[in-house]
Amino acid sequence: MAKKKVTREDVVKALAANKKDDVFTIENQYQGYLEQVGLSEETMKPIQSKQTKRAFYAGFGRSLLTLRNDVSMLPGEEQVDMMNNLYQQTEDFWVEENKKELERRKNSEEQK
Numbered sequence: 001m002a003k004k005k006v007t008r009e010d011v012v013k014a015l016a017a018n019k020k021d022d023v024f025t026i027e028n029q030y031q032g033y034l035e036q037v038g039l040s041e042e043t044m045k046p047i048q049s050k051q052t053k054r055a056f057y058a059g060f061g062r063s064l065l066t067l068r069n070d071v072s073m074l075p076g077e078e079q080v081d082m083m084n085n086l087y088q089q090t091e092d093f094w095v096e097e098n099k100k101e102l103e104r105r106k107n108s109e110e111q112k
Contacts, residue, residue, distance in 0.1 A: 067083075
């Protein structure tokens with residue numbers, strides 16, 4: 001069964017009710033990631049689901065460690081700059097991945 005996607009409205013309501021722990025979970029982020037990349041636990045093979053989730057949690061955890069142990073040691077404004085830099089790297093990665101996927105699909109259609 002699909003898990004319910006947490007919306008911005010859910011976050012606002014949770015914050016207003018002082019229940020942020022109900023919405024700020026890694027699982028909610030994982031479900032959002034699956035939606036972003038067009039995957040569903042219901043349609044993935046069990047090994048794919050397991051490995052996808054493990055990879056997501058590993059990356060998420062590594063990001064948190066980087067923020068806590070490294071970025072937090074920078075002076076205030078440099079922390080913000082580094083966060084923006086890391087965000088930009090992530091955005092650049094996904095832009096390139098999406099271009100590759102669109103090209104792959106175009107080539108696949110041309111071969112039919």
